[in-house]
Amino acid sequence: MALPRKRVNPQIIGGLVAAIAGGLVLIGLGIRAREVEGGLPNLYFYVFAAIALGASLRVITHQRPVYAALYFILTILSSAGLYLILAAEFMAFALIIIYAGAILITYLFVIMMATQSPSEEEVDVLAEYDLQAREPLAAVFAGFLILGALSVMIFTGASKLPGSEEIRAQAPHPDHMLQLLPRRVERVLQDEGLISGRERIVREARGVLSLDPEARTAIVARTVDVDGDPAGGFIPGSEREIALPDHLRARNVESLAYDFLNRHPMTIEIAGVILLMAMLGAVVLSRRQVDIDDERKRQQAERRLRDAEEARL
Amino acid sequence: MVSTFASMADFLAPAQASFPEAMGSVTLAHYLFVSVAMFAMGLIGFLTRRNLIIMFLCTEMMFQAAGIALIAFSRFYLHHTGQSFVIFVLTVAAAEAALALALVVLLFRGRESLNADQWHSLKG
Incomplete structure (x- = not known):
């Protein structure tokens, strides 16, 4: 090879x-x-x-x-x-x-x-350790x-x-994610005029929409109370099947977010701890320098004070 | 070792019908090759360069190679976990960059040089 x-x-x-x-x-x-x-x-x-x-x-x-x-x-x-x-x-x-x-x-x-600031005469000088490989x-x-x-x-x-x-x-159908996105699907359907304001997609168990990603159809039903919980308030017998518009697809961001937040919630916690530790580490590493600066500032202030007193005398 | 070469011969044999084709005529192996080559270059760079910053840059390159492999597998299996993991890798890379650069600046203030060889006393 x-x-x-x-x-x-x-x-x-x-x-x-x-x-x-x-x-x-x-x-x-x-x-x-x-x-x-x-x-x-x-x-x-x-x-x-x-x-x-x-x-x-x-x-x-x-x-x-x-x-x-x-x-x-x-x-x-x-x-x-x-x-x-x-x-x-x-x-x-x-x-x-x-x-x-x-x-x-x-x-x-x-x-x-x-980088060492180059002096006036040697403008294009590279450090020796950059030129030579180890x-x-x-x-x-x-x-x-x-x-x-x-x-x-x-x-x-x-x-x-x-x-x-x-x-x-x-693998699941790429659009199966739509079953978990009720707001977005219903908003698109309403914008398209496919369902009226009082119609919702029927929920199956655990809030999953009854939506067939392969056949691209969904079952909608009228609700009793739009503001209330639609899963409880469907009017029986009002179900009808509609075809989903072609542009309604699960996007990469939605699928990724679902995967990230739903299947790997621990990842976020660990990432947060790592970032916190990195932040603490950076603070600790650079703290000594701040102390030196404070020291220098105090010395400068004292010197200025002394100079001022000498000038007054 | 013999079996390794045998499997290499297997790989080079033209007729291998079971080769994965989930990504059109560019297969998973293409992406994995890019990832492996980039990883090896990062390793070589880390070993050869003597500038501390470039050494850390090379570790970032190895992260990057791992990311390509993860995304390629994610596409191959039509599964998003690979991409989620790349987010995690990005987090780790950011944290590592922050810490490493803070260290580099600290070391540079100590000895006014980025030459890694000057710090051999850190061996412990």
Whole structure:
């Protein structure tokens, strides 16, 4: 399996080798997939994958930290493109906002703060530790090792995964989420004029709407009291079946939010604790500096006071 | 080791009808390859670079690679848990960035250098 990567010095050659090898693997996979399935390959995937991998290669090879961070932003953006292809719109935009917008900007700030200010005569001098890689051969060996191991595991594992037919048969219909969104479905139906203001969708057990995502139909009934609990107040015998409009679909954000809040509520708690700990840690780490500043301020104030007294004398 | 190479040969064999195709002609393996390559590059970068900030940047790259794999699996299984987990990974990455950068700034104030080699006394 041609899986090379490169590091530093014969830079251009290394980059070319890496690009050719990575490209060959991807194209080989594409050709094989085409043999299996037929049809055109998804060009966007190849474009985004190439940009992502090329930019991450530059991240680890570029000598200037600022450029490395900028290339990492490029990596993030093209990964967001990959997320979009994978129908994860929310995560794509969250990635751009959080990663490219917040985390990477913080990195840039720190890079600019923590660089020795160049003196006038040596404007373009790079730090020695940026120019020289550490243990390139050993690191490349380790990288190869983990690349090979992960590839073998992934590809042998992936070939044992169930086929798409089985997964489609087991997975719930993409629109089944609509059964859990009464307000939205009813609002859309009312806007479309399909149900009157006094009609609601019949609830099944536990508040689930009686809505068939595959046939795209729903059963609606008139309620006695619009303001009251509609589940209790349906008029018997007033049920009728209506077809759902085509544009009423479960969106990625809704499905993701449902999955996140309903199936993994503990995740939010843990994430909150992690963020709190990070905040506390950052505060503790930077507190010493504030003390020093206070000390300096007091010294300055005392000195000013003394100067003022001397001037008065 | 022999079985590893045998399975590699299996993978390279052209006829493998059971290969997953849930994502059109771009298969799960494509995304996993991108993820693996990015992860390996992050690892190599972490091992080779001597600038503390770039080292942390490389850990972020490894997070990113994991995220791509998770989203690809989420799409493959038509299940949103992978995406939920990426939100969690983002949280962890943000927390890690905050802490790591605070540390880096602190270390830089101590020795006026970002060279990781200068801190070998931290070995303990």
